[in-house]
Amino acid sequence: DIQLTQSPSFLSASVGDRVTITCRASQGISSYLAWYQQKPGKAPKLLIHPASTLRSGVPSRFSGSGSGTEFTLTISSLQPEDFATYYCQQLNSYPRTFGQGTNLEIK
């Protein structure tokens, strides 16, 4: 199985900050990576798929990059509604594994 490791697992930041979350795959997955945002008690929402393609309707402050084994999710200027948990998921092979999540909290 492909393992995805997100870093950091916890991130404390302020409104207006630029933040970057990294997702590393245990083997190459080309660009078959998705990023999700999840708020407490809610279903995850797709932000980016494949690795650098922003989903329609997602604010442009979100961006994704990378291919192969290293990927990043960047939020250029944090807004209050961005504080949530973020997950990456690989869609290269089965099982479709997720990273362990990054909990983005308000400083």
Add this chain to the structure above:
Amino acid sequence: EVQLVESGGGLVQPGGSLRLSCAASGFTFSDYWMSWVRQAPGKGLEWVANIQKDGSEKNYVDSVKGRFTISRDNAKNSLYLQMNSLRAEDTAVYYCARHIDYWGQGTLVTVSS
């Protein structure tokens, strides 16, 4: 508007069975792969299974192989997850998803005596 509504969750004893359903609307159901993803309380996301548009291909995470069966009825715009031989570690909110882009609100399955 795409809608996915899960049902069928509840409390079940270890070794028991449960069938989850997901009613889809707002899109042509038969045009999409569908998935189940679960989330144990306070934990991260775990992909469980997916199924091809016509039901001809199904894939599972190892931990549920032989116990869970994913299926669909395109005439009823519905996705199912038959869960047998349930274990405590299957306790989670179960989400159905249209491929990866739309998710239901989830249904809670609790396996406990």
